Amino acid sequence: MAADGYSALHEFWLNLRAIPNHVYRAMFRGGPPKTDRTRSSFIFGNVFLHLHSVRTHLWSLRWSTTMGLGIMTTAAFLITLVTGILLMFYYKPYPDVAYQSIKDIHFIVPTGRFMRNIHRWAANVMVVAVILHMARAFYTASYRKPEEFNWFIGWGLLVTTLGLSFTGYLLPWDQLAYWAITIGANIAQSPREITDALGITAWADIGGFQREILLGSDKVGEEALIRFYLLHVMILPLALVMLMAVHFWRIRKDGGLAKPANADELVAEEAKEFYPVFTDVPTKTYHLAAIVKGKTAAVGSGPEHTVPSMPHLFYAELGVLMLTTLICVGLAFVSDAPLKELANPLVPENPAKAPWYFLGLQEIVSFSAFMGGIGIPMLCVIGLGLIPFLDREKEGTGSWFGGPGGWKLVKWSIVVGFAASIGVEAFAIHFGWLREWFPEIPQLFITFINPGTVLTAIYAAYSIWAVRRYNSTRAGALALFTCFLCGFIVLTVIGTYFRGPNWDFFWSPSDWGGH
Amino acid sequence: MTTHPSEKKSRFDPEPMPRRDFLGLAALGSMAAAFALSIFGMLKLPKAAVSASPAKKFNVALPDTLPEGEAFVPPGRNVAVFRDAEGVFAISTVCTHLGCIVKTSSAGFDCPCHGSGFQKDGTVRKGPAPKAATLAESLKKRGVAHDRRGSER
Ligand code: FES
Numbered sequence: 001m002a003a004d005g006y007s008a009l010h011e012f013w014l015n016l017r018a019i020p021n022h023v024y025r026a027m028f029r030g031g032p033p034k035t036d037r038t039r040s041s042f043i044f045g046n047v048f049l050h051l052h053s054v055r056t057h058l059w060s061l062r063w064s065t066t067m068g069l070g071i072m073t074t075a076a077f078l079i080t081l082v083t084g085i086l087l088m089f090y091y092k093p094y095p096d097v098a099y100q101s102i103k104d105i106h107f108i109v110p111t112g113r114f115m116r117n118i119h120r121w122a123a124n125v126m127v128v129a130v131i132l133h134m135a136r137a138f139y140t141a142s143y144r145k146p147e148e149f150n151w152f153i154g155w156g157l158l159v160t161t162l163g164l165s166f167t168g169y170l171l172p173w174d175q176l177a178y179w180a181i182t183i184g185a186n187i188a189q190s191p192r193e194i195t196d197a198l199g200i201t202a203w204a205d206i207g208g209f210q211r212e213i214l215l216g217s218d219k220v221g222e223e224a225l226i227r228f229y230l231l232h233v234m235i236l237p238l239a240l241v242m243l244m245a246v247h248f249w250r251i252r253k254d255g256g257l258a259k260p261a262n263a264d265e266l267v268a269e270e271a272k273e274f275y276p277v278f279t280d281v282p283t284k285t286y287h288l289a290a291i292v293k294g295k296t297a298a299v300g301s302g303p304e305h306t307v308p309s310m311p312h313l314f315y316a317e318l319g320v321l322m323l324t325t326l327i328c329v330g331l332a333f334v335s336d337a338p339l340k341e342l343a344n345p346l347v348p349e350n351p352a353k354a355p356w357y358f359l360g361l362q363e364i365v366s367f368s369a370f371m372g373g374i375g376i377p378m379l380c381v382i383g384l385g386l387i388p389f390l391d392r393e394k395e396g397t398g399s400w401f402g403g404p405g406g407w408k409l410v411k412w413s414i415v416v417g418f419a420a421s422i423g424v425e426a427f428a429i430h431f432g433w434l435r436e437w438f439p440e441i442p443q444l445f446i447t448f449i450n451p452g453t454v455l456t457a458i459y460a461a462y463s464i465w466a467v468r469r470y471n472s473t474r475a476g477a478l479a480l481f482t483c484f485l486c487g488f489i490v491l492t493v494i495g496t497y498f499r500g501p502n503w504d505f506f507w508s509p510s511d512w513g514g515h
Numbered sequence: 516m517t518t519h520p521s522e523k524k525s526r527f528d529p530e531p532m533p534r535r536d537f538l539g540l541a542a543l544g545s546m547a548a549a550f551a552l553s554i555f556g557m558l559k560l561p562k563a564a565v566s567a568s569p570a571k572k573f574n575v576a577l578p579d580t581l582p583e584g585e586a587f588v589p590p591g592r593n594v595a596v597f598r599d600a601e602g603v604f605a606i607s608t609v610c611t612h613l614g615c616i617v618k619t620s621s622a623g624f625d626c627p628c629h630g631s632g633f634q635k636d637g638t639v640r641k642g643p644a645p646k647a648a649t650l651a652e653s654l655k656k657r658g659v660a661h662d663r664r665g666s667e668r
Contacts, residue, residue, distance in 0.1 A: 179615065183628065186613040193645045213561050219568040227561075346591065348615040350627035366629035368643055369613055435641055443645045450643075503629040 039310040049314075051248045053256060055306035056313045058267040060257040064400075065140075068320040069133035073161075074244070075324035076126035083119035084233070087112075091171065093229035095222050098173040099342045106339060117332035123165055125328055127357050130161050138387070138481050139410070141474070142258035144397045148388035150250040153243055155385045160240045162357065167232035169355050173225060178343030179352035181228065182220050185211050187365065187373035194370055197444045220345070258398035264305050271305045350501045359495030360488050363425075364452035366503050367433065372452050379456065380484060391477040402474050409466065413479045417486025420458045424451050425494055429505045459483040577603065584635065586619045595619060597635075606637050612644040624648065 006014070033042040040054045059065060090109055092101040105112035134154065137143060143151035166184065170177040191207035201208070216223030251257065260266070340349070354362045364372035396402030401410050428451040434441050459480060467476035500506040575589045575596055586595040588608065593616055596605045608617050608624065615628035623640060624633040631642030638647045 179628075182615070183613045190613075196646060212566070216561065216563065217566045217568045221568070223566075346593065346616060348627055352615060352628050362629075365613065366643055369645065432641075435639070439640070446643070447645070502625060502627055 033310055036308050039308045042310055049310075051245070051252065052309045052313065053252045054309060056309045057256055057259065057263065057306050058270050059259045059263040059305070059398075061307070061312060061316060062267075065257060067132075067136060068316070068323075069129050069136055071317050071320040072324050073126055073129040073133055075321040076122045076129055076328065077240070077244075078321075079122035079325060079328055080119055080126060081237070083115045083122065086115050087119060088233060093171065093226055095173055095225055095343070098171060098225060102172040102174075102339060106336075113336065114332060117335070117337050118328050120337035121331040121335075122324075122328040123168060125324060125331075126161060127165055129324075130158055131357075134158055134384075135481075135485065139401055139478075140258060140399065141391075141397045141402055143388040144258065144394070145388075145392070147250070147254045147258060150247060150254060151388050152385060153247045153250065155381075157240065157243050157247060158384075159381065160236055160243060164232060164236045164240065165355060165357065167228045167236065170225070170228045171232060172339055173343050174340040175343055175349045176338065176340050176353075178220065178345065179348045180354050181215075181224060182348075183352065183354065183362075183365075185214050185220065185224070187369060188214050190369035190373050193368065193443065193447050197442065197447070260396075260398040263398065267305050274307055351499055351503055353495070353499075356492060356496055359499075360491035363491040363495040363499070364450075364455075367428070367450035367452045368447045370447055371450060376452055376456055383480070387477055387481075391473045393472060393474045396474065402478065406478060409470070409475055409478055410482050413462075413466075413482035414486055416462050416479075417459070417483035418490060420462075420483070421455055421487040421490035424455045424458070425490065427451070455487060459487065586635075588619065595624070607649045609648075610644060611639075611646045611648060612642070617648070 028042075029045060030038045030041040033039040043049045043052055043054050087105060090101055090105050090112065092098055102116075105116050107113070137151065137154065166180075170181045189207040189211035191210070192201055192205065193207075195201040195204055195207065212218065214224070214227065215221075216227050353359060361372065361377060364376060366372070368375075396406065401407045433450060434446055462483060463476045463480035466479035467473055469475070497509070498505055498507070500509065500512040506512060573592065575592070575594075577587060577596060577598065581587050581596075581598050583599050584597060586597060586606075588595050593608045594605050595608050596603060606624075609615075610617050610626040610628065610631055612626065612629055612631050615626050617624035617626045617631075617633060620632075622632060623635045624637075626632070626642065626644070629643055631644035632640035633644070633648050634640050636647075637649070639645075
């Protein structure tokens with residue numbers, strides 16, 4: 001029996017008409033977010049937005065705090081995710097067919113080329129942004145307690161991002177891809193350089209095992225392609241998403257972004273513009289907070305210098321998202337993703353170059369496969385991960401270069417970092433290295449004493465000097481990190497622009513000549 | 516389990532384990548065992564018992580006029596075949612550094628990727644290559660490679 005004298009049929013009609021309104025109400029349960037209170041519950045009741053804290057400190061909103069690099073990385077990831085899924089409709093992970101399907105995407109599928117270009121550029125933007133984001137986190141010492149764990153997660157994200165880039169590089173199965181996977185797999189096999197020299201390969205063939213797991217065969221072929229495809233579209237993205245979720249969540253749980261101790265004073269002027277908060281009495285209390293130990297975002301500090309994340313933080317984030325999209329789409333318009341000839345196992349590219357972010361690696365790999373491909377990168381990666389545990393000083397957290405004097409040290413480290421890497425490279429290019437001087441020299445010498453290891457030793461010595469000179473582990477960390485960043489830049493530039501056929505040094509690609 | 520009051524307990528008798536504790540431990544133990552076994556099983560998954568790779572044996576037809584000591588690269592193969600007084604032998608053209616394919620040159624072989632160079636007999640001349648190119652000496656030893664004109668193996 002319908003209420004209020006309406007006939008049931010009439011009521012049905014009214015319900016039908018009210019559907020849009022009711023659906024809207026069901027989705028936006030708190031009504032449109034107009035007051036601080038409704039804005040807060042807007043975040044609180046939304047599973048996606050819940051990763052954000054309800055309020056954001058004004059310091060964290062400053063452009064110079066993060067430069068939006070973390071969000072930029074996330075945005076680039078979202079763009080690669082969407083375009084990547086679109087590409088999956090046409091891509092076929094099997095040699096020959098793979099190459100043809102990329103050609104189809106490039107030339108036949110409507111907007112296929114555009115999607116592929118965006119995918120490629122967004123991936124590049126992601127790599128750049130993730131490196132810069134790490135540098136930002138390092139130079140503002142945002143890895144200090146309690147955020148050590150999050151530095152760790154970020155480190156995992158960096159490695160996963162590079163893994164995604166590398167595995168994606170292989171899928172077109174063109175010459176570039178084929179020789180990159182060959183070289184990559186042989187780098188995995190390079191511990192043999194050591195085990196062979198010691199004569200223990202027969203018992204402990206770590207290198208051969210790694211290569212076989214990677215390729216699923218002793219040849220680079222269909223098994224390898226399918227493995228890399230699976231890594232690229234399933235395993236690594238899943239790992240990345242999970243790590244991202246933890247990464248963002250930890251920011252909240254560690255009390256927001258790292259701030260200098262006097263952050264409240266620094267934002268006091270801006271804070272005056274915002275009216276008081278929580279004009280309504282909250283209906284929700286935080287019983288659980290009572291049993292959580294330690295410092296959370298809201299404990300021990302009033303809401304004075306915070307603003308609602310909605311809209312202040314969200315609009316900033318949206319802005320960065322739009323900017324990133326603009327960059328990727330813009331680049332995709334002007335520059336096509338490359339596609340070389342079909343993979344040919346008989347004739348390598350000359351020179352066969354890795355993606356640009358691995359060319360620094362390739363440069364030191366050209367001195368020794370093991371030290372360049374595994375030894376030194378491992379040292380760097382482990383060193384990076386351990387930073388928060390090696391530098392446990394308290395001062396300067398959240399401010400650039402650890403406060404006064406830091407920038408001067410970093411400037412000098414830049415000079416040292418560039419000078420040492422350019423010097424060592426110039427020496428090796430001009431005078432050659434051990435094998436050219438003593439042709440009979442045992443391989444172990446070349447493996448452990450090569451330009452790459454010499455450069456690493458110089459950097460290590462310099463940073464130990466910095467620790468003693470400033471009597472501070474933070475100074476040593478600043479010196480070492482800066483040096484390695486500079487070395488990475490120099491090696492990448494040399495690998496990209498100054499190496500030609502036979503990995504010889506050329507002042508310009510126009511000197512390469514026919515080969 | 517009930518004990519008869521007359522039964523005296525020795526001080527060496529262990530306390531009987533309460534049944535719940537026992538079941539809990541058993542559950543934990545079997546879970547750990549299941550985990551360990553399944554992880555062990557999964558670790559074996561990526562490595563097939565037989566690896567799917569093309570056959571490594573093939574026939575090569577040497578050109579009749581191949582001069583002594585001159586490298587012959589059969590089309591489609593990563594190998595250089597030589598003839599000398601003792602017979603026929605072959606050298607793999609896969610660089611021992613990171614697996615690029617070397618090119619024959621006047622000095623022997625040169626690798627396009629990171630500049631390794633090998634002599635004609637496969638020993639390293641320059642660059643990062645850690646060891647000599649593999650020389651298939653078996654061709655000589657097995658005697659199959661004697662001058663049978665055209666169908667050396
Ligand atoms: S692969 Fe031959 S020199 Fe690197």
